Amino acid sequence: xxxxxxxxxxxxxxxxxxxxxxxxxxxxxxxxxxxxxxxxxxxxxxxxxxxxxxxxxxxxxxxxxxxxxxxxxxxxxxxxxxxxxxxxxxxxxxxxxxxxxxxxxxxxxxxxxxxxxxxxxxxxxxxxxxxxxxxxxxxxxxxxxxxxxxxxxxxxxxxxxxxxxxxxxxxxxxxxxxxxxxxxxxxxxxxxxxxxxxxxxxxxxxxxxxxxxxxxxxxxxxxxxxxxxxxxxxxxxxxxxxxxxxxxxxxxxxxxxxxxxxxxxxxxxxxxxxxxxxxxxxxxxxxxxxxxxxxxxxxxxxxxxxxxxxxxxxxxxxxxxx
Numbered sequence: 001x002x003x004x005x006x007x008x009x010x011x012x013x014x015x016x017x018x019x020x021x022x023x024x025x026x027x028x029x030x031x032x033x034x035x036x037x038x039x040x041x042x043x044x045x046x047x048x049x050x051x052x053x054x055x056x057x058x059x060x061x062x063x064x065x066x067x068x069x070x071x072x073x074x075x076x077x078x079x080x081x082x083x084x085x086x087x088x089x090x091x092x093x094x095x096x097x098x099x100x101x102x103x104x105x106x107x108x109x110x111x112x113x114x115x116x117x118x119x120x121x122x123x124x125x126x127x128x129x130x131x132x133x134x135x136x137x138x139x140x141x142x143x144x145x146x147x148x149x150x151x152x153x154x155x156x157x158x159x160x161x162x163x164x165x166x167x168x169x170x171x172x173x174x175x176x177x178x179x180x181x182x183x184x185x186x187x188x189x190x191x192x193x194x195x196x197x198x199x200x201x202x203x204x205x206x207x208x209x210x211x212x213x214x215x216x217x218x219x220x221x222x223x224x225x226x227x228x229x230x231x232x233x234x235x236x237x238x239x240x241x242x243x244x245x246x247x248x249x250x251x252x253x254x255x256x257x258x259x260x261x262x263x264x265x266x267x268x269x270x271x272x273x274x275x276x277x278x279x280x281x282x283x284x285x286x287x288x289x290x291x292x293x294x295x296x297x298x299x300x301x302x303x304x305x306x307x308x309x310x311x312x313x314x315x316x317x318x319x320x321x322x
Contacts, residue, residue: 014143014144014146014147016143019091019143020087020091023091023094023095026091026094026095026098027082027091027094036099036100036101038099039099039100039309042099042305042306042309043306043309043310043313045302045306046306046310049303049306054303054306054307054310057250057307058307058310058311058314060137060250060253061136061137061138061248061307061311062136062137062311062314062315062318063132063133063136064120064133064136064314064315064318064319065133065318066318067318067319067320068119068120068134068318068319068320069119069319069320070105070106070107070119070120070319071107071118071119073107074105074106074107074119075105075106075107075108076102076103076104076105077097077098077100077101077102077103077104077105077106078102078103080093080094080097080106080108082094085108085110086110086111088140088141088143088144089108089110089111089124089140089141090110092138092139092140092141092142092143093108093110093122093138093140095308096138096305096308096309096312097312099309100312100313100316104316104321105319105321106121106122106312106315107119107120107121107122108121108122109121109122109123109135110123110124110140111124112124112125112221112222112223113125113126113135113223114126114127114222114223114245115127116130116131116132116133116134116135117134117135118134119134120133120134120136120315120318120319121134121135121136122136122138122140122315123135123136123137123138123140124137124138124140124141124223124247124248125137125223125224125245125246125247126245126246127244127245127246128243128244128245128246128251128252129244136311136315137246137247137248137311138248138308138311138312139248139304139307139308140247140248142248144226145224145226145229145247145248145249146229146248146249146298147229147230148229148230148233148295148298148299149207149211149230149233149234150233151211151233151234151235151236153211153212153235154235155214155235155236155237155281155284155285155288156281158211158212158213158214158235158236159212159213159214160186160214160274160278161185161186161187161188161213161214161215162186162187162188162189162213162214162215162216162217162239162270162274163188163189163205163210163212163213163215163216163217164188164189164190164216164217164219165189165190165191165192165202165204165205165210166191166192166219166221166227167191167192167193167221168191168193168199168200169193169221170221170222172219172220173219173221175267176189176217176219176267177189177190177191177199177200179267179268180267180270181199181200184271186271186274187270187271188202188213189202189217190202190203192204207230210234210236211234211235211236213236214236214237214274214277214278214284215236215237215239215261215274215277216231216234216236216237216238216239217239217240218231218238218239218240218260219240219241220240220243220244220245223245223247224243224245224246224247224249224251225240225243228240228249228251228260229249229295229298232259232260232291232292232294232295233291233292233295235288236288237260237261237277237284237287237288238259238260238261238291239260239261239263239270239273239274240260240261240262240263241262241263241264241265241267242256242262242265248298249298254294255290257287258286258287258290259287259290259291259294260287260291261273261277261287
């Protein structure tokens with residue numbers, strides 16, 4: 001699910017009440033065998049799409065090639081219940097698992113996952129580098145991560161500044177704040193997890209207020225930078241080091257200085273990179289155009305549904321269950 005929202009309606013992000021209502025109704029509805037008949041219909045939609053494109057994304061999310069047995073702790077779909085899992089992750093997985101026979105098993109590994117599990121597992125996130133085959137990606141926690149915008153302000157009309165608001169708990173985010181918090185009039189950054197001992201407090205900003213800035217920092221948190229999707233759909237530039245983790249958004253396929261502005265891992269060239277793109281508006285606009293084109297591929301709901309089902313089908317096949 002994503003919501004394509006205009007600048008005038010930025011007070012809220014994705015519609016959480018509707019999301020929960022819809023998913024509770026879906027969960028309450030019995031999983032009749034009709035779902036399995038619907039699966040064939042849904043998978044037949046593959047004929048409506050570019051097979052090469054579909055297979056490319058499918059094999060990116062699910063890299064299993066040889067048979068890989070699941071452990072005894074694997075969870076059958078019959079036992080895959082809301083009470084045993086984080087609500088949002090469960091709902092996003094259940095949207096697709098409900099189409100498959102209840103005897104099939106999965107290893108759900110929900111949360112901000114930054115390691116590769118021992119057995120093939122369904123995850124939201126995984127490391128980009130190394131052998132991440134056992135991390136099988138599905139489109140999870142999409143109510144938070146998959147938000148796209150319609151930005152009516154051009155890059156040239158925006159403030160020649162960088163903005164960031166986020167929780168600051170991780171060492172690398174603290175390091176960034178130590179370097180730039182209150183140090184430059186062009187860099188407006190701060191933490192939103194305000195506590196009595198907060199070191200980098202800042203006023204919360206709406207999404208619309210973020211879009212007044214030419215540059216928006218997308219800095220990874222526990223795993224990926226959750227703002228990257230909506231930043232890349234805007235007319236501002238996403239600024240970040242090379243990502244270390246990825247989700248359904250396939251962050252590992254993003255090209256530096258083509259889809260986003262690359263800065264060093266130590267953040268030392270931040271203002272230099274801002275100066276460059278402020279002086280080279282044509283290159284800045286090219287990145288924005290490329291980012292918009294990249295984002296578009298995630299907006300076809302039917303195709304996204306098909307891919308999630310194919311990821312699961314391949315998972316069951318390569319764990320010896322089909």
